[in-house]
Amino acid sequence: xxxxxxxxxxxxxxxxxxxxxxxxxxxxxxxxxxxxxxxxxxxxxxxxxxxxxxxxxxxxxxxxxxxxxxxxxxxxxxxxxxxxxxxxxxxxxxxxxxxxxxxxxxxxxxxxxxxxxxxxxxxxxxxxxxxxxxxxxxxxxxxxxxxxxxxxxxxxxxxxxxxxxxxxxxxxxxxxxxxxxxxxxxxxxxxxxxxxxxxxxxxxxxxxxxxxxxxxxxxxxxxxxxxxxxxxxxxxxxxxxxxxxxxxxxxxxxxxxxxxxxxxxxxxxxxxxxxxxxxxxxxx
Numbered sequence: 258x259x260x261x262x263x264x265x266x267x268x269x270x271x272x273x274x275x276x277x278x279x280x281x282x283x284x285x286x287x288x289x290x291x292x293x294x295x296x297x298x299x300x301x302x303x304x305x306x307x308x309x310x311x312x313x314x315x316x317x318x319x320x321x322x323x324x325x326x327x328x329x330x331x332x333x334x335x336x337x338x339x340x341x342x343x344x345x346x347x348x349x350x351x352x353x354x355x356x357x358x359x360x361x362x363x364x365x366x367x368x369x370x371x372x373x374x375x376x377x378x379x380x381x382x383x384x385x386x387x388x389x390x391x392x393x394x395x396x397x398x399x400x401x402x403x404x405x406x407x408x409x410x411x412x413x414x415x416x417x418x419x420x421x422x423x424x425x426x427x428x429x430x431x432x433x434x435x436x437x438x439x440x441x442x443x444x445x446x447x448x449x450x451x452x453x454x455x456x457x458x459x460x461x462x463x464x465x466x467x468x469x470x471x472x473x474x475x476x477x478x479x480x481x482x483x484x485x486x487x488x489x490x491x492x493x494x495x496x497x498x499x500x501x502x503x504x505x506x507x508x509x510x511x512x513x514x515x516x517x518x519x520x521x522x523x524x525x526x527x528x529x530x531x532x533x534x535x536x537x538x539x540x541x
Contacts, residue, residue, distance in 0.1 A: 300316070410432060
């Protein structure tokens with residue numbers, strides 16, 4: 258006859274199996290587009306999961322520890338695969354978090370707009386070379402298909418690296434993300450000059466969700482640009498009490514009438530496309 262100890266062990270084992278099964282089901286793709294604006298402090302890191310489960314990470318933020326914590330909170334513990342990394346530009350608050358990923362995750366590919374002569378990108382380029390990864394060059398008009406998700410590069414327009422002249426931020430890779438009727442615009446740190454160039458080129462800028470450029474700096478997300486983007490939601494990835502005063506008050510004024518979510522206030526922000534509607538979840 259089973260003892261109380263035996264029954265207790267059996268119940269614990271069943272509870273463990275049920276818990277693992279729940280985690281496994283939770284980690285399976287649900288057929289929807291998920292976009293997480295990760296809370297990495299004063300920087301950018303955006304994780305995109307296609308409906309079939311393939312995953313794209315746009316920028317890595319300023320801290321490997323912060324990025325690791327955020328990915329661990331979003332992805333199941335056994336998931337160690339990122340199908341595509343996109344580096345918008347080699348500033349430390351977008352690049353640094355990427356550096357240890359190659360030891361922890363299987364990286365399917367890399368796309369960037371980095372000039373080999375740029376000293377800020379030396380560690381990044383050495384890392385790619387050490388893992389035999391030949392990165393793709395992000396140039397305007399390039400399209401990347403990841404499952405049912407289409408990524409279209411809207412900036413930079415000339416395909417040159419950041420060391421070729423001009424403003425580093427204005428050479429940020431700007432991505433339009435489309436899945437059916439759902440659309441997102443990821444702008445890196447692009448400033449007003451890049452915005453005007455995209456408008457002049459007649460690019461498709463009208464989207465549902467805008468990732469506000471440069472953490473809410475006053476030098477981007479101009480009124481003219483917003484008139485072309487017409488977002489329903491604007492997300493600002495920004496650090497608490499940062500020394501730059503981001504987001505700028507005048508930028509917030511320009512966003513009047515648009516729903517604004519900030520990572521310094523709401524933590525991690527998740528947007529889930531359900532047909533032509535978005536469901537939003539925040540960490541706090």
